[in-house]
Amino acid sequence: MRAAIAASRQQQPDRVRQSGLAMRVFRIRESGILVVLVVFVAVTTGVQHRFLDASNIQFVLVDTATFALLALGETMVVISRNVDLSVGSVVGLSAYLSASLFASHPGLPIPVIFLAGLGIGLACGIANGVMVAAGRVPSLVVTLATLYIIRGIDILVVGGNEVDANQLPNAFLDIPKDTVGGIPDIAIAVAVVIAIGAYYLRSYRSGRDLYAIGSNPDAARLAGLTVGRRVFTAFAVSGAIAGVAGVLWAAQYGTINSTAGTGYELQVVSAVVVGGVAIFGGSGSVTGAAIGALLLTTISSALYVLGISSFWDQAIWGFLLLVAITLDQTITERLTSALSTRRAGRRRTRHE
Amino acid sequence: MSNRTERMRALQIQSALRWETGLAVVVILIFAIGSAASPDFLTGNNLFSLGLSNGEIAIMTLPMTLIIISGEIDLSVASILGMSSALLGFLWARGWPMPAIFVTLAVVGVAAGAVNGLLVTRLRLPSLAVTIGTLALYRGVALILLGPNTVSDFPNAYTNLGVNAVPFTGNDLTYSTLIFIAGAIVFGVVLHATPFGRSVYAMGASAEAAQFAGIRVKRIKTILFMVSGFVCALAGVLWTFRLNTAVQNNGLGLELSVVAIVLLAGVSIFGGKGSLIGVVLAVLAFAGIQNALLLTNFNQEATGIVTGALLLASVFLPSVFLPWAGRLLRRLSHS
Secondary structure (H helix, E strand, O other): OOHHHHHHHHHHHHHHHHHHHHHHHHHHHHHHHHHHHHHHHHHHHOOOHHHHHHHHHHHHHHHHHHHHHHHHHHHHHHHOOOOOOOOHHHHHHHHHHHHHHHOOOOOHHHHHHHHHHHHHHHEEEEEEHHHHHHHHOHHHHHHHHHHHHHHHHHHHHOOOOOOOOOHHHHHHHHHOOEEOOOOHHHHHHHHHHHHHHHHHHHOOOOHHHHHHHOHHHHHHHHHOHHHHHHHHHHHHHHHHHHHHHHHHHHHOOOEEEOOOOOEEEEEEEHHHHHHHOOOOOOOHHHHHHHHHHHHHHHHHHHHHHHOOOOHHHHHHHHHHHHHHHHEEEEEEEHHHHHHHHHHHHHHHHHHH | HHHHHHHHHHHHHHHHHHHHHHHHHHHHHHHHHHHOOOOOOOOOHHHHHHHHHHHHHHHHHHHHHHHOOOOOOOOHHHHHHHHHHHHHHHHOOOOOOOOHHHHHHHHHHHHHHHHHHHHHHHOOOOHHHHHHHHHHHHHHHHHHHOOOOOOOOOOOHHHHHOOOOOOOOOOOEHHHHHHHHHHHHHHHHHHOOOHHHHHHHHHHHHHHHHOOOOOHHHHHHHHHHHHHHHHHHHHHHHHHHHOEEEOOOOOOHHHHHHHHHHOOOOOOOOOOOOHHHHHHHHHHHHHHHHHHHHHHHOHHHHHHHHHHHHHHHHHHHHHHHHHHHHHHHHHHHOO
16 A cells, blocks of 8 residues: 555656646636636727726725635635535625624724624534535535525524614725725735635645545545545635625625625625636636636626616626636536547557 | 345335425424414415415426436526516517417527526536526526516406416415416326436436436436426516516525425435425425414514525435434334
């Protein structure tokens, strides 16, 4: 057994070459959607110069920030061949609880509010993670159930109330408006978090494990990976992120009632899939998902700037999503056949 | 001999522990608690409104059951309902005669389902992703058709179908309930008593094995999606007439309720398992809970908590609790 492991270690260069190829494909995937984004921005700007105004860019970046943050957590879950449908409800619950905490204790420092949101989200994520990992039941069903349960709790807690902007300190409401060199603070913060997430998934063993689990859960288990623990972690992180996103939501909108974040889950899954993350796990990247979120927000903004009714948003989103998954499938099939030809070729040369 | 009786007993225990049996008990409990909590619960009037407010969801669970058993999922159902409703309003506002509108809606519904089915079967795309895409796309079409407008000047002859009882049923049966009952019989017979239904189970258990067994997997799945499209278009018509309103967000978010009911019925999300009787029971449980909570002045919006808890029970009981209980019973019967 040990000899086999040693032998496989010696084949390292071979694997590096393969992962080099895989990385290039990842890059192709991301550059594909990046090209779409650039073309879209270029065309829109050509028609309406206002589109690249500083204020509009800021607007798009702030809108993207929360969305991309949620896409980060969802990506970790989706890569492990699971899905987290409860994020919209977690955002709503966290947004209301953190905002009402702030409204009743205006003296609290802002980081405490973020910690509270993170804690609420983490608790929800842990609940999801325990059920999926320990109960070994499909995550689609579990998180569909928690979507309802968490939203129901939110509705019971909120009742007919709402927190509105004049109950919240200005410093809190200004969070989405603060900028450094014209770039919103929260966009920078989210970009940093996404960079960390991307580095983690790319370079850390536990991050790579998620890809292995997503490509083939049974094989991952047989190979001795701690499948349950990794999946649990992915859900806990996704929940915690949704909790933080809820606080950002509260700061951005100011008025929070029991409907905050309703239906957000499918938008987040859309961004992740448009960003090239395979819905059945095993491939994709956090960067791609973030670009997916940016692209979807940009489209909404472009339609607005071009004076096209925002009623076209949804249809274009849906169409793009279909195009994205079709392209993804084509690329994957090409890659699989290319890889198998390469392998076959190598085997032949070895036999000769 | 004793070996044989043991096996018989094990089988009996297994069938007694079936999820559908538990669900039937739950339904009886809900109706018992409901009528104990409120004298209004079991009145014909209340059952009528129960059927009225859950009719469209109930109807949409029927094709969803077959699709999930076949190993796929259709998340675009509520958007097809919305698109059908919007198109109904759009065409009516432009003076189309109602029969022509109905034909158009049927064609559009079937076409919407065909798009789902062809993308899933011909391009081999995962139905979860495809139907999230068409969920946005079809809802988007509804938005484009109606925008912020509302159409509500439908003739009484039609809107009465949405709110009145079917004649000769003692004012207890709504048209949507009647359609659900008829649909449940048709779908039940097709699923449980025809080669078509058996092949739906077969492809849900293993699409590849079904393919090798000569089952036309792609064609049957496409047909299922088309049937779903048609049924959802019909649900859109019922919804529009019941509320006498065509608006772009009709039925928004219902897809998750429909999926929740089907899973609650014990249909496996991985396909190959489930029964239509279970789905009928799950519809009753879902409607009963909503209604009982409404009568007990529980916050109507928060009934999702109960739906969610039942959904969790539907996956945890069969996979974690029932095997354990089965082992325990078998050990007891041995000793």
